[in-house]
Amino acid sequence: STILYNDQFVPRKEGKVDIEDRGYQFGDGIYEVFRVYHGKVFLMEWHLDRLQRSIKELYLTLPYPIQQIEKNIYALIEKNSLIEGTVYLQITRGATSRNHLFPTNTNPVLIAYTTHLKREEAVVKDGIKVSLLDDIRWLRCDIKTLNLLGNVLNKEKAHQEGSSEAIQHRGDIVTEGCTSNVFIVKEGVLITHQADHFILNGITRMYVLELATKLGIKIEERQYTINECLQADEVFITSTGAEVTPVIQIKDHLINQGKPGPITKQLFSEFENEIKRMEKV
Numbered sequence: 001s002t003i004l005y006n007d008q009f010v011p012r013k014e015g016k017v018d019i020e021d022r023g024y025q026f027g028d029g030i031y032e033v034f035r036v037y038h039g040k041v042f043l044m045e046w047h048l049d050r051l052q053r054s055i056k057e058l059y060l061t062l063p064y065p066i067q068q069i070e071k072n073i074y075a076l077i078e079k080n081s082l083i084e085g086t087v088y089l090q091i092t093r094g095a096t097s098r099n100h101l102f103p104t105n106t107n108p109v110l111i112a113y114t115t116h117l118k119r120e121e122a123v124v125k126d127g128i129k130v131s132l133l134d135d136i137r138w139l140r141c142d143i144k145t146l147n148l149l150g151n152v153l154n155k156e157k158a159h160q161e162g163s164s165e166a167i168q169h170r171g172d173i174v175t176e177g178c179t180s181n182v183f184i185v186k187e188g189v190l191i192t193h194q195a196d197h198f199i200l201n202g203i204t205r206m207y208v209l210e211l212a213t214k215l216g217i218k219i220e221e222r223q224y225t226i227n228e229c230l231q232a233d234e235v236f237i238t239s240t241g242a243e244v245t246p247v248i249q250i251k252d253h254l255i256n257q258g259k260p261g262p263i264t265k266q267l268f269s270e271f272e273n274e275i276k277r278m279e280k281v
């Protein structure tokens, strides 16, 4: 396959990382995952905006203008004949002799590649079981950084517990999943953690909030407790990969008697309609 290395398109095996790249040594960089449906990037502008925000928050610089990055993403999709899948893109602070301090001359390194990914119909229809784990991450979860150890450890723990995701909490407050945002529904109200430093403001999260507004569903962006989550009428997670996925079990506690709830289904079907509409544009 062809990858993007800075502004060059090269074969996958030519994508070499310097042993002193700060992304490799410190996790000093940011990333973005774009979803491709029907050969088109879903919510491209939103992802590019978040990418620029991540760059700014870490005092990184783009190796070249965002408009050119956007063009290169499309060229990469084209070169790999990608119809359904993702584009993974990361930018690190580059390579210099190892030192915690920022290098004076930064040469950021950008790489991007595509993966094929089919939509998982069954998971979406049936829902998933999740674990409930302590959120052990740092206090800037709003930045999409390469530093994912907290997420990785909890995702692995969830897997070992037979779950496909973990709902994480700080003390009594539910934050988000390891790779997703968490929504609950109580008496017709859609509730999700506000976009602050404790969560990544997911593109899918924002999109679902927009869909909910359109559908006239009442929304509350606020902190909610583990107990509110366990007592919720419905629970679901959102992410670029998982779209809208119902949660039907948290540890050994069933949600909505183990079935996806009506508001979850409504939001999912609206989401699906939008994807289908993309095919025609």
Ligand code: PMP
Binding pocket: 151, 176, 177, 178, 179, 180, 181, 199, 200, 201, 202, 203, 204, 205, 238, 239, 240, 241
């Ligand atoms: N939270 C975390 C910690 C994530 O890693 C992700 C993305 N995988 C999300 C939320 C969902 O974000 P998005 O909808 O932009 O994929």
